[in-house]
Each structure stands twice: as C-alpha cells, then as structure tokens.
Amino acid sequence: MAQPAPIPRLRRSTLGDDVYETMTALIMEHTLAPGDRVNIDSLARQLEVSATPVREALARLESDGLVRKRALAGYTVSPLLTRQEFMDMFDMRILLESAAARWAAQRATADARDGIVADAAPEAAPAAPDSDAWRAHAAFTTLDAAFHDRIAQAAGNTLLRDGIVRLHAHLHIHRLFFPYAQAGTTADEHRRIAAAIAAGDADGAETAMRDHLTLARERHLGGFARPH
Template sequence: MEVYDILLKKLMSLEIQPEERISVDKLARELGVSQTPIREALSQLEIQGLVLKVHLSGYRAASQLTRKQFDDLCELRLLLEPAAAAKAATLMSVGELDELSTLAARMEEPSPSDPRSAYNAFAQQDARFHAEIARASQNDLLREIVTQQRVHLHLFRLRFYARVTQDAIVEHAAILDAFRRRDPSGAATAMRAHIENAHARFKSVYED
C-alpha cells in the first residue's frame, strides 16, 4: 500500500485524530520508509484539506467539521450543484458522459476485503464524480468552488458508515439518467435530492 493511502486511511478512520500533531519521524519509523515519501504524501493531503502545515510546528490533522460548517456546506452545495448539473445536462460532451458513467460503474464494483480502504476509495471517487459534473457545466468559477471545498472527503471522514455508499450509488444513477436524457430540470432535481439525502445521512453525527 502506498504511503499516501496509508495516511489517508489513518485520517479518514480517525486513527489520527482531528487536530492531532503528525510526526514525520514517527511515521517514517512506523512505515519503514524515509521521510521523503511521508512529506510528499502529507503535501498531497494538505492540498486536499485533510492536514494543515503549521509554521514551526510541522503538520496537524485538520479539524473536524462543526455542525455549523456542515450545515453551511450543505446550503452552499444546494445553491451551486443543482445549477451545475442542469448546465452539464445540456453542455456535457458524449465523452464526458461516458467518463462519468465509467466512474459511477467503478463505484459499484465489489469492495476489497478491507472495508475502510474501500470506503476511503469511494469517498475520493465520489469527490471526482461531483467535480467532473461541475467541470462539464463549463463554469470555471463554479468548478473551482466545488473542487476546493473538498466536501466529500470531509463528509466521509465524519464517520464510517458503509450504507452511505449504497445509497449514493442509487442517487448517482438518477443523476446520470437525467444526463442521458439531456434533461436539465431532472438533473437539478436529482442532484438536489442527492445532496439533501447526504446531509440527512451524516447529520446523525451531531445528534448522538
């Protein structure tokens, strides 16, 4: 397993707790590698918003979403992503639709024996699915916002919840069906339902 994948699993499973200091030396000893691949993986995770580089202090795991941040993200997504889906339904090329369908099909493939690794991989694929829809809308600013928020990795980090993947697969299929029909209204409706359902699935984290 690559160093990046190992660290991602530790972060997503909360083996490395939110705001916990991440020791490069300790990880290098634990994984039996030099510091270089550790630093490269941490830099990649920093870009994804899962770790933070603190001046004179090294790396720390990013904070977990607060309830307000969680609700704000859902509100932002509801403003942006249904509109992006509607535009994508009419502007998406055949090649982009095929690529999106392939990505969705990959998310339906049988999971490896390690459910945590499968869950983390699904989170990354889910993020790409939404980013590709935003890109197909041909609105560069919208795509930039959707991509930079890295919503999906942060949501899936809230709690390991295997049913999330099965529910999302069904909702992705509804979005794709609207794209195949070139139906902007249907695409917006399906995307809105997907975001609202995702919000409902994860909000239980804050109600325990």
C-alpha cells in the first residue's frame, strides 16, 4: 500500500484555515479513511499546533458532514455515501437546484447574471490537474461549487440556498469519485445553464440544470464500481 504524503507545515498567519484545509484534504484523500477515529492530540503534534485549532477544524468538518462526533467516543471520519444515499442526495439536488435556476433566470440582477456567465466561461476553468490527489483537484471542486452557489444566491430565496448548501454535495461526491476526464462536458453544461439565466429564460434554465444534474449523477455512479 502506498504511503500517504507527509503532512505539510502550516503558515501561522492563517492557522485556523490552514488546519481546516489540511484536515479536509486528509479526509478527501483518505489518509484519514472512512470510519477512522480522529486522535486530536496526535494530529496536533503532526501539524505542530495546539489542540485548539484542531478542535475548531473538527467542528467545521462536522458541519460539512465529513466527521461525526459521538459522546464519550470523540470524532470519527464519516463513512462514504451508500449508493442509495447518493441517489437520494441527487434527487434533492435536482429538486432544489432546478428551482434555483428557474428563479435565478427570473430574479437575478444584471451583476448576478454577469457573474454566473463569467463563472461558466472557458477562461475561468482551472488548468487540468496532474495527479489524482485531492489538492490537485481542489480548484475544480471549488469552481464547481462556486458556480452552483452563485445560482442559488441569485435565486433570491435564502431558505432554498441554505437547503442546497447544507447538502454539502460537492464534498461528498468528490470524496467518493469525480470523473475529471469529463470535466469539459461539465463545463459545457454549465455554459448552457448560464446562457439561459442570462437570457431570462426560466424554462430553459430549469431544464438545463435538471439535465446537468441528471447527467452528472450518471457520470458519478462510476464511483460505486471503484475500490475505495
């Protein structure tokens, strides 16, 4: 079995965020594997920090759904989604995000429309990653999440946006499997959604988002055929 990459030293100026980002990467790369118990003192020693920023990071990771806390047992890394949980999550995404796209087409300000189009533009796409490590793919995940969140925000319904954010879909999906070879297809689908929103085409935006998420679900199902 390949040895995990060494944990990098952290910059003290942004310590809390650095600890959170490093621990997120360790979970996404399965260095901290599903079901592993998180030893706070051991992690703090490896990261060369006190236990406080590690505990703060764990609280954020619990909110993200990446770790679970049990009374008297501490934190453990959350299990991967089952196939049924994955399907249920996409059902919710299709329901919520299709509505968000429709409302964004109807309600978005001119600045919001411009931002959505800019996020979907080819020049906004990051360079193709050169490894399978989570850190190499983080830019793709960040851009994908930002595009969907911008649409949810433009929909003008805070409760709807909160519901989408709380799914933490991008973290769970990318932790399971992400078909980066098809990133260009995803980008094309994003541009179709953005064009419909920019044109104020509510029906077109809703359909484009539903089609995108339906196709994305099929692409990501490959994760269940891979060993973890």
